Amino acid sequence: MGILIARRQIVTLAAAAAGGALPTLFTTAAQAVGGVALAVIIAPNSKLTHISLADLRRVFTSERITDPDGNALVALNHPPRTADRVGFDNAVLKMEADVVARYWIDRRIRGRAGPPRTVDNVVLLRRFVEKFSGAIAYLRPAQLSAEVRAIRVDDKLPNDPDYPVRYVP
Amino acid sequence: MNIRHCPVALALAALTTALPAGAQTPDPEKPADASAGAPASAAAPAAPDAPAAVPTPAASQALSELPPASDSLASEDSSGTFALDDSGSLDIDEGTKLELYGFADFNYTQLLGSRKNEWRQYVAEYPSMYVGHLNLYLSSKLSKNWRSLAEVRFTYAPLGNESKANPDGTFQTIDTAAADYGEIQRTINWSGIEIQRVWLEYQALDYLTIRGGQWLTPYGYWNDDHGSPAIVGVFKPYTINDQLFPERQTGLEAYGKFFIDLTTLGYFVTLSNGRGPVDAVRDLDANKAIGGRLFLETTAAGELTVGLNAYKGRYTASTKHFSVGTDDAGNPKVVLARTIDASYSELSLGADVKFLWKGLQVQGELMMNEAHYDDDHRPRTVGFDQRPTFVADYRRIGGYGLIGYRLPWWTLMPYGMVQHLTFTNTDAVGPVTSWTGGINLRPTANVVLKAEFGIAFFDGVGSTGFGSDLPEFGAQAAWAF
Numbered sequence: 001m002g003i004l005i006a007r008r009q010i011v012t013l014a015a016a017a018a019g020g021a022l023p024t025l026f027t028t029a030a031q032a033v034g035g036v037a038l039a040v041i042i043a044p045n046s047k048l049t050h051i052s053l054a055d056l057r058r059v060f061t062s063e064r065i066t067d068p069d070g071n072a073l074v075a076l077n078h079p080p081r082t083a084d085r086v087g088f089d090n091a092v093l094k095m096e097a098d099v100v101a102r103y104w105i106d107r108r109i110r111g112r113a114g115p116p117r118t119v120d121n122v123v124l125l126r127r128f129v130e131k132f133s134g135a136i137a138y139l140r141p142a143q144l145s146a147e148v149r150a151i152r153v154d155d156k157l158p159n160d161p162d163y164p165v166r167y168v169p
Numbered sequence: 170m171n172i173r174h175c176p177v178a179l180a181l182a183a184l185t186t187a188l189p190a191g192a193q194t195p196d197p198e199k200p201a202d203a204s205a206g207a208p209a210s211a212a213a214p215a216a217p218d219a220p221a222a223v224p225t226p227a228a229s230q231a232l233s234e235l236p237p238a239s240d241s242l243a244s245e246d247s248s249g250t251f252a253l254d255d256s257g258s259l260d261i262d263e264g265t266k267l268e269l270y271g272f273a274d275f276n277y278t279q280l281l282g283s284r285k286n287e288w289r290q291y292v293a294e295y296p297s298m299y300v301g302h303l304n305l306y307l308s309s310k311l312s313k314n315w316r317s318l319a320e321v322r323f324t325y326a327p328l329g330n331e332s333k334a335n336p337d338g339t340f341q342t343i344d345t346a347a348a349d350y351g352e353i354q355r356t357i358n359w360s361g362i363e364i365q366r367v368w369l370e371y372q373a374l375d376y377l378t379i380r381g382g383q384w385l386t387p388y389g390y391w392n393d394d395h396g397s398p399a400i401v402g403v404f405k406p407y408t409i410n411d412q413l414f415p416e417r418q419t420g421l422e423a424y425g426k427f428f429i430d431l432t433t434l435g436y437f438v439t440l441s442n443g444r445g446p447v448d449a450v451r452d453l454d455a456n457k458a459i460g461g462r463l464f465l466e467t468t469a470a471g472e473l474t475v476g477l478n479a480y481k482g483r484y485t486a487s488t489k490h491f492s493v494g495t496d497d498a499g500n501p502k503v504v505l506a507r508t509i510d511a512s513y514s515e516l517s518l519g520a521d522v523k524f525l526w527k528g529l530q531v532q533g534e535l536m537m538n539e540a541h542y543d544d545d546h547r548p549r550t551v552g553f554d555q556r557p558t559f560v561a562d563y564r565r566i567g568g569y570g571l572i573g574y575r576l577p578w579w580t581l582m583p584y585g586m587v588q589h590l591t592f593t594n595t596d597a598v599g600p601v602t603s604w605t606g607g608i609n610l611r612p613t614a615n616v617v618l619k620a621e622f623g624i625a626f627f628d629g630v631g632s633t634g635f636g637s638d639l640p641e642f643g644a645q646a647a648w649a650f
Contacts, residue, residue: 054431054468063426064375072313072375094468098580101614105649108306109272109396111318111366111385 035166037158038088038138039150042067043130050152051136053164057092059136061103062113071134075116076125078138087167088138138165265312271305271320274397274647286636300325301645302397304365314372320365328358364449365395366417376425383419383449387437387462388478389521389534391569392416397647398617401530401573401582401609404643407590407601408567413538414480414517415444418458431469437462443482444515454512458482471526478519478536485512485546511548513540513562528575528582535568540594550596563593573609582609586623599629599637620644 040056042048047068051059059065060075067073078085081097089100104115119125122143129135130147137148141158144150156163279296280289303323310316330343348354368382385392391409394400404410420441427434442448443458464476487507494504519536540563542548547559566589573584586605592598607621625639 052430055428057468058428058433063428064372065428066375098614102611105614106394106399108270108308109399109649110393111306111308111320111395113310113316114268114308 035168036084036087037141037163037166038084038091039141039144039158040136040138040153040165041126041129041144041148041150042136043133044147044149046071046133046149048073048136048151050155053092053154056153056165057094060088060092060116062107062115067134069133073136074132074134076128076135076137077116077118079118079120083169084138084140087169088165091165091167265309268308269305270308270650271303272396272398272647272649273303274301274645275299276301276403276646277644279642281640281642282636282638286639287634288636288639291635302647304396311369315369316372317367317369319367322363322365323360324363325358325360326363328360368422374425376427378424380422380424381420383417384422385417386414386460386480387422387424387439388414388460388480388517388519389476389536390474390523390532391534396649397645398615398649400647401571401584401619402586402605402607403619403621403645404605404623404641406534406567406569406586406588407592407603408534408536408569408588411565411567411590411592411594413536413565413567414460414478414519415448415482417449418442418460419449420457431467433466435462435464435466439480441482444484446486453487453507454483454485456483456485456514460517471524471529474521474523476519476521478517478521480517481515483512483514484540486510509543509546511542511560512546513542515540528577530573530575530582530584531571533568533570537564537566539564564591565593566591575611580611582611583607584609584621596632598631598633598635599627601625601627615649617647618645619647 040051055065059073060077062075065073078088080101086097089095089097093100093103095103108114119128119137122139125137125139126143126145126147129137139148141150150158154164158165275298277296277298278293280286280293282289284290284294305321305323307319307321308317327343328345331340333341335341345358345360346356347359349357364383366383366385368380368384370378370380372378385395387393389409391400391406392414409416418439418441420439422437422439424437425435437460439458439460441458441460442452443456445451445453447453458481460478460480460482462476462478464474466472466474487509489505489507492504492506493501496502515538517536517538519534521532521534523532524530542560542562550558550560569586569588571584571586573582575582584607587603588605589600589602591600593600603623603625605621605623607619607623610618612618620643622642623640625641627635627637627639630637
């Protein structure tokens with residue numbers, strides 16, 4: 001534990017010294033394989049360790065999926081048409097921004113549940129994921145903090161070459 | 170629009186404290202319950218001397234400030250946004266919220282062809298413009314597992330209705346004119362509303378939700394798409410319009426989904442009053458209708474959905490009347506009774522398929538509906554033929570196939586549709602096959618512009634002598650708000 005904390009402090013100090021511009025090992029690895037990886041995050045104390053891309057898609061299309069604790073996963077999105085949101089929708093939902101907008105409008109007309117809520121601030125997003133059981137969201141690896149934990153998607157992590165939640169800006 | 174009723178603020182105390190303890194980098198592989206990887210959140214307080222609360226510039230940046238992917242920031246696909254309040258606390262107000270939204274459409278319809286075609290005289294002799302739908306939704310997530318939805322259509326009906334013929338050969342036109350007491354007796358035409366659906370549902374399990382109220386019958390796609398912005402074409406297929414399955418029912422519905430990798434298996438089971446003249450408010454027989462839908466979706470290649478649908482129920486129409494009788498003591502008393510005017514049992518079966526791949530949309534529904542009248546309650550035919558005959562048992566078979574492709578330019582979708590219906594429930598119209606071609610333009614996600622031309626070929630003129638073909642043009646501007 002102590003070693004782990006010390007290592008985190010070093011990384012944090014390094015990041016702070018570089019004004020936050022220093023990429024993490026995640027980012028470096030992700031950049032090496034091309035594109036922007038988005039880490040799927042949950043609360044640190046969640047028992048959820050991995051999710052399939054198909055289930056991730058279901059969660060972000062407001063289908064009910066529960067985690068090992070029995071909590072319904074609650075998706076939190078980035079605001080529409082922001083870069084990572086568009087990239088996430090492309091990679092996970094397989095939809096362009098315009099298609100996503102049409103999808104949710106049509107879905108509401110059908111009387112189904114609406115889209116996930118959006119959070120327009122990284123700090124807020126991490127805090128919400130940390131405190132709200134079942135919350136699930138996504139961030140760039142450089143935006144990770146101790147408040148949240150990244151999980152595997154299709155058994156892959158963001159630094160794996162074939163990690164599926166990745167987009168080319 | 171959100172209307173907050175009873176704020177149950179989960180104003181998490183922890184969230185009102187300091188901002189997070191920095192941009193530490195967790196080990197993403199660390200299991201939450203591993204001893205070496207105690208919850209990362211526990212590590213944060215243990216490092217008071219770390220450069221606290223130093224989120225990277227990227228981390229502190231509002232996501233909405235990241236470069237947008239397009240010029241316009243859309244808000245059409247969000248149920249709401251969490252935000253910091255004035256004090257910097259996280260306001261997680263999960264109280265009951267009422268969402269109001271809806272759709273409307275403005276239409277132009279013109280029946281083409283000869284003026285001698287009686288269809289043109291009967292339906293609409295002249296081209297007309299009208300607002301077809303103004304539907305308002307009231308949706309509310311009442312709690313974690315409870316949700317309610319109501320949808321109301323505002324309509325000009327019954328204004329201008331001419332469906333009833335008088336014995337003297339004239340058609341009765343319904344005039345809803347009334348004097349407006351609030352505007353010094355100005356004449357107004359009052360109109361109506363139609364409740365489209367209103368239900369309360371409870372999600373008991375991941376794979377079980379129970380719904381009670383009035384709901385759209387779960388079958389196929391067109392009835393589910395329901396609203397003009399979500400529907401590709403201007404006019405409904407005959408099979409949908411003629412309700413081989415009832416459009417909506419009142420009762421209980423259970424539904425759910427099972428997820429297996431890329432495949433979803435879903436079901437609906439329904440129990441309702443069944444079809445009847447006043448089924449939304451009263452069942453006129455003891456029989457309850459049952460129905461259901463099974464469907465399978467897969468995203469292995471595009472999005473493929475196939476479904477099977479069934480409905481079995483009993484229709485009864487009756488008239489309540491009273492007479493004056495006597496009780497055991499010979500005193501007069503009122504006797505109430507009902508006379509059954511018509512009754513039949515019916516069965517509807519259907520199958521459907523839908524395939525989406527990039528801009529391609531292919532869908533089709535095939536269905537049949539058969540009715541067996543009780544001989545004691547078999548009604549007289551209603552039509553222009555005055556000879557005394559009784560309605561026969563019937564089996565209607567129909568379906569449609571639609572193909573469209575959303576082009577990358579101007580989000581334009583050319584589409585084509587072919588449909589068929591036997592219309593065996595009436596001798597007024599023969600079997601029909603119709604071909605339709607049109608375009609569907611969606612300049613923004615909320616606005617849909619459509620134009621289509623169709624021609625219906627009837628197998629004969631039917632007992633009414635109406636025309637054997639019916640060309641028509643329709644255009645529609647539909648929008649969601």
